[in-house]
Amino acid sequence: MPEPLLEIKNLKVHFPTDDGLVKAVDGVNLTLYPGQTLGVVGESGSGKSVTWLTVMGLVTKKEAIIEGEILFRGQDLLKLPVDELRNIRGSKMGMVFQDPMSSLHPFFKVGDQIVEAIRAHQRMSKREAMDLAIDMLRRVGIPRPEERARQYPHEFSGGMRQRAMIAMALVLNPDVLIADEPTTALDVTVQAQILDLIDRLEQEFNAAVVIITHDLGVVAEHADDILVMYAGKPVEFGERRDIYYGAHHPYTWGLLQSIARLDEAERERLRPIRGLPPSLIFVPPGCAFHPRCPYAFDRCSKESPELIPENGHHASACFLPLADKERIFKEEVLQRS
Amino acid sequence: MIRYIIRRTLWIFLVLVIVTGLTFVIFYVLPVANPALLIAGRNPTPALVHQIEVNLGLNHPAWYQYLTYMKHLVLGDQYGWPGFGFSYTNLVSVKSQMYSRLSVTLSLTVGAAVLWLLMGIPIGIVSALRRRSWADRAGMLFALFGVSVPIFWLGLLMLYFFWFKLGIACSSGYAPIFNSPGNFGPYGLASWACHLAMPWAALAVGYAAFYARMVRGNLLETMNEDYIRTARAKGLPERRVVFKHGLRGALTPVVTMFGMDVAFLLGGAVITEVTFNLPGIGLLAYQGILNENLPIIQGTVLLAAFFIVFANLLVDIVYAYLDPRVRYT
């Protein structure tokens, strides 16, 4: 096993609000290795973004109560002084956001925005930095990059803007690229291009990549491992094939079935899983999924299941016996999807 | 862009024609004293009044008078171009009166504008960045005071305390920088500033309060934008995130506001000028209205309208320069 790049240990991020304590992230553990691609999946509000924004230091102790450890190459980011964390952010870890329309500053030229990212971390003349930025724009597949660098974001299409964002995040050759729903705001045809681009760049830069999505379909071809989150907690973790060919958690089953249904004409009307995600202030006791779970039994509303490895490192947080999980998956999930 | 500017300039002319027309109509619809009576002095004979009416052209119908006015405006009159006519009360050219008073209004407006920017913007920034701190509360309390307090009340209060009670301020009225032609000494400048200090402050408080609120609101909104998160994700120092990325977004709308506010005041800061007895455009207009002196009213209204429409054009051009998404065709 190589040295882990990033270890998250029992991370909790709670926001005090006027309505109560929002437990956005409530006990996340995971390890990321160099070159690994991790898919993080869950419905809206499951704490995916907050987890990774906290890793980036973009959610801070000013606004939230943060517990646990985030070890980057063995160094706890949560204990790092602001300036040192800032140095890591953007150079060792880059992040791409959901909406490329609003993620670039509308008043500055695209090239200048990338130059700024470079010069925040490296002593380099503007000229050299611009050459590097243009080179990077070329590598993410933007045609005529010299010309494009002098344009403003509104002169770019959505897909091109997302490419520019990726160029900005990767320009300093970071160890980790975090892509938070990088394709959600884009056209279907462009989505595949962006995911392929991330795949290719991952090889070129040998970075670890985290792809956050609410759609298991998005990471089906791209992720090595998949983490499924529900109500701020990981509920299932496994290699890609563990999840797609033998998921253990009823919530993951629901997500899997919703991909299949997406092919049908009536995708607009369908909610992937019946019921609504829970409030993060009043999280249901026991297994947080039990009010929506078709397989729930007595114990589920009383005790809270731990994320326990069952086959190698395929782990799920559910009280159903392993045999039942395998049987239900084969009989009900595979058949219907 | 050039075509846009030309089109807008034509619009400006149209607006000014409409404004003069409206002023004329209002003046002729409202019951006002006969200007000839004003000039004729006490116990005029009907013959004298008639003679004056003929001299002023008042014996002609209103539309004819309007056309004459417009003709003088466009082609000039005996006082040169543009022809604004002469005042009915002292028979002095309106143009020369407005010209001499413009320097007063300009001094007042520019000084106050500098002051309100220097107060409003920093207060707004600090309030937004330190939200809910005591500094924010103090700033917003000031803003509440500033937007609610009437200028004349504040002005009179200042005059009472600083001039009458404490005797540390210059009196009301105006002291030009150039006391006599060519005499520009430190005394001229000091006395100019001293006489304007209270008017500046009184006029600036309300605007400063308004700008503080606006900057605070804009900055709070901007700091929630996705592009601010991107700037932080790049690892920029927080100072740069706020002052480059945040302020650029937050202050751009303020530029528009500022241009219009200054233009509005250049057309006459009436209340401030009346309160502090500053002989500016506003005081001129005020007196013109009191005396039902049409040429003065017409001239000052036109000047104010010109400042506003011109500033409007200027602000739009500047905005297009500041926000690359805006393009005019």
Ligand SMILES: Nc1ncnc2c1ncn2[C@@H]1O[C@H](COP(=O)(O)OP(=O)(O)OP(=O)(O)O)[C@@H](O)[C@H]1O
């Ligand atoms: N600054 C904050 N203050 C209060 N609550 C917050 C804050 N940031 C996030 N939250 C809450 O934390 C919860 C988890 O948010 P998060 O953005 O991580 O969800 P997500 O899984 O990324 O969902 P989505 O698919 O909608 O992006 C949400 O309910 C959100 O309202």
Ligand code: SF4
């Ligand atoms: S623990 Fe119970 S409620 Fe939770 S997922 Fe498993 S069966 Fe469903």
Ligand SMILES: [Mg+2]
């Ligand atoms: Mg999210």
